[in-house]
Amino acid sequence: MFNEGFSATSGDSWVRPLLCQEALRLGRVLAEHAPLEPEVHGLVALMEIQSSRLKTRMGPSGEPILLLDQNRAQWxxxxxxxxxxxxxxxxQLGKSYGPYLLQAEISACHAKATAAADTNWIRIAALYEALSQVMPSPIVELNRAVAVSMAFSPVFGLQIVDALCSEPSLKEYHLLPSVRGDLLMKLGQLHEARAEFERAAAMTRNIRERELLLKRATECMRQL
Amino acid sequence: MRFMLMVKGTGYSEAGIKPGLEDTAALEAYRHSLLRAGVLVAAEELQPSSRGIRISHLADLEHASPALIERGPFPLEQGLVAGYTLIEVETEDEAVDWALQMPVPKSWNGFELELRRLEDNSGIVKDPKQLAMQADLADQLHMLKKG
Known part of the structure; x- marks a missing residue:
């Protein structure tokens, strides 16, 4: 319910905050009913922190504003x-961290950074590592790869993505070459980056996404 | 890539007449070969459309109208499905090859088969959690690019 309100796959703009508010209210009620369950507090924390950015994540004409460009003063x-x-x-319940608690911790890292440059990426990378232990999934690994790239170097991020590439079940997952392209571009390996963007573009059925990927590919060419 | 091989209904399947022993044995053998080749995902037969139910939602935005519920049987001409076999193969040609090998029940007086490719999501389900993580990834990548 919260995610639907937050990511807004459809519906009028006024519906979205209402959905998030209602999800948050239910979460808070649940936390009082199950106060000994750490994941309930984790979920509530995650929703509270994400909600703090609700106003700043959309521009005047409804276009999404990514975290980096959001006005943090308005959080x-x-x-x-x-x-x-x-x-x-x-x-404080002293149990091991579940997925919600870890995601809330990650979200908190961004919330605590008054400027994007102050983000504690080493901590975020470690949290994604922990998250991939309790909730193994390619999307978690990709997030970890980027966090590691921010904290240390895209060289290490690339190693994580490469490990995923050998997984046969992921051979049609377009986010793999797409992220790989971004990491290679950061490392200045523009020829390889371009090839990855083109590969990713061929894999996605989403037209808008394909255009963006092809634009990234041409960007690589221009920088050569 | 996954394909659904849909066996279209016939007067026989609609009347609930099962294929004879010989035909059933041929079908069993066919499924075994699919299984041995590692391509079989699922295979089921459907009951006649007389046991079916159709629900239609009419596109009337002005008035909230209740869903229309209809009970079978439904007309054969509408291309009813009598059974399906779900396979996972490397190419479309391979899927067609398998479909051509499906035994024709002698007792059924001919039948039609339709192949439909399934959307590929490579096992990655579009659940809300997944979407939220993808949004996080977009945020992080953006920071990486600009950083």
Whole structure:
């Protein structure tokens, strides 16, 4: 319910905050009913922190604004504080961290950084590592690869992506070559990056996404 | 890539007449060869459309109208499905080859087969959690590019 409100696959813009609000309300109710369950606090924390960015993640004409370009001064401090408190409550139960608690921790890392440059990427990389232990999934690995690239070097991020590439079940997963392309581009390996973007473009059925990928491929060419 | 081999209904299947022993044995053998080749995902037969139910939602945005519920039988001309076999193969040609090998029940007086390719999602389900993580990935990649 929260994700539907947050990522807004459809519906009017006024519906979205309402959906998030209602999900958050239900989460808070649940936390009082199951106070000894760390994952409930983790989920509430995650929703509170994500909600704090709700106002800043969409431009005037409804276009999405990515985290880096959001005006952090407009993030809702009250919701962040509530989120951090819920996170603390979940952690103090002293049980091992589940997926929600870990995702809330990651979200908290961004919330605590007053500027994007202050983001604690080493911590985020470690949290994704932990998340991939409790909830193994290619998308978690890809996130980890980028976090590792930010914290240390895209060389190490690339190693993580390459490990995924040998997985036969992922051979049609377009996000793999797409992320690989970005990492290679960062390393200045433009020929290889271009090939990856083109490969990713051929794999996706989403027209908008394909255009973006082909644009990235031409960008590589221009920089050569 | 996955293909669904749909066996279209006939007057026989609609009347609930099962293929004879010989035909059933041929079908069993066919499924075994699919299984041995490692391409069989699922195979099921459907009951006649007289046991079916259709629900239609009419596109009337002005008035909320209840869904229309209809019970079978439905007309054969509408291309009813009598059974399906789901296979996973490397190429379309391979799927057609397998489809051509499907035994024709002698007792059925001919039948039609339709092949449909399934959307590929390579086992990655589009659940909300997944979408949320993809949004996180987009945020991180953006920072990597600009950083």
């Amino acid at each position: 809702d401090r009250l919701l962040i504080r509530r989120g951090l408190a819920a996170l603390e409550r979940g952690k």
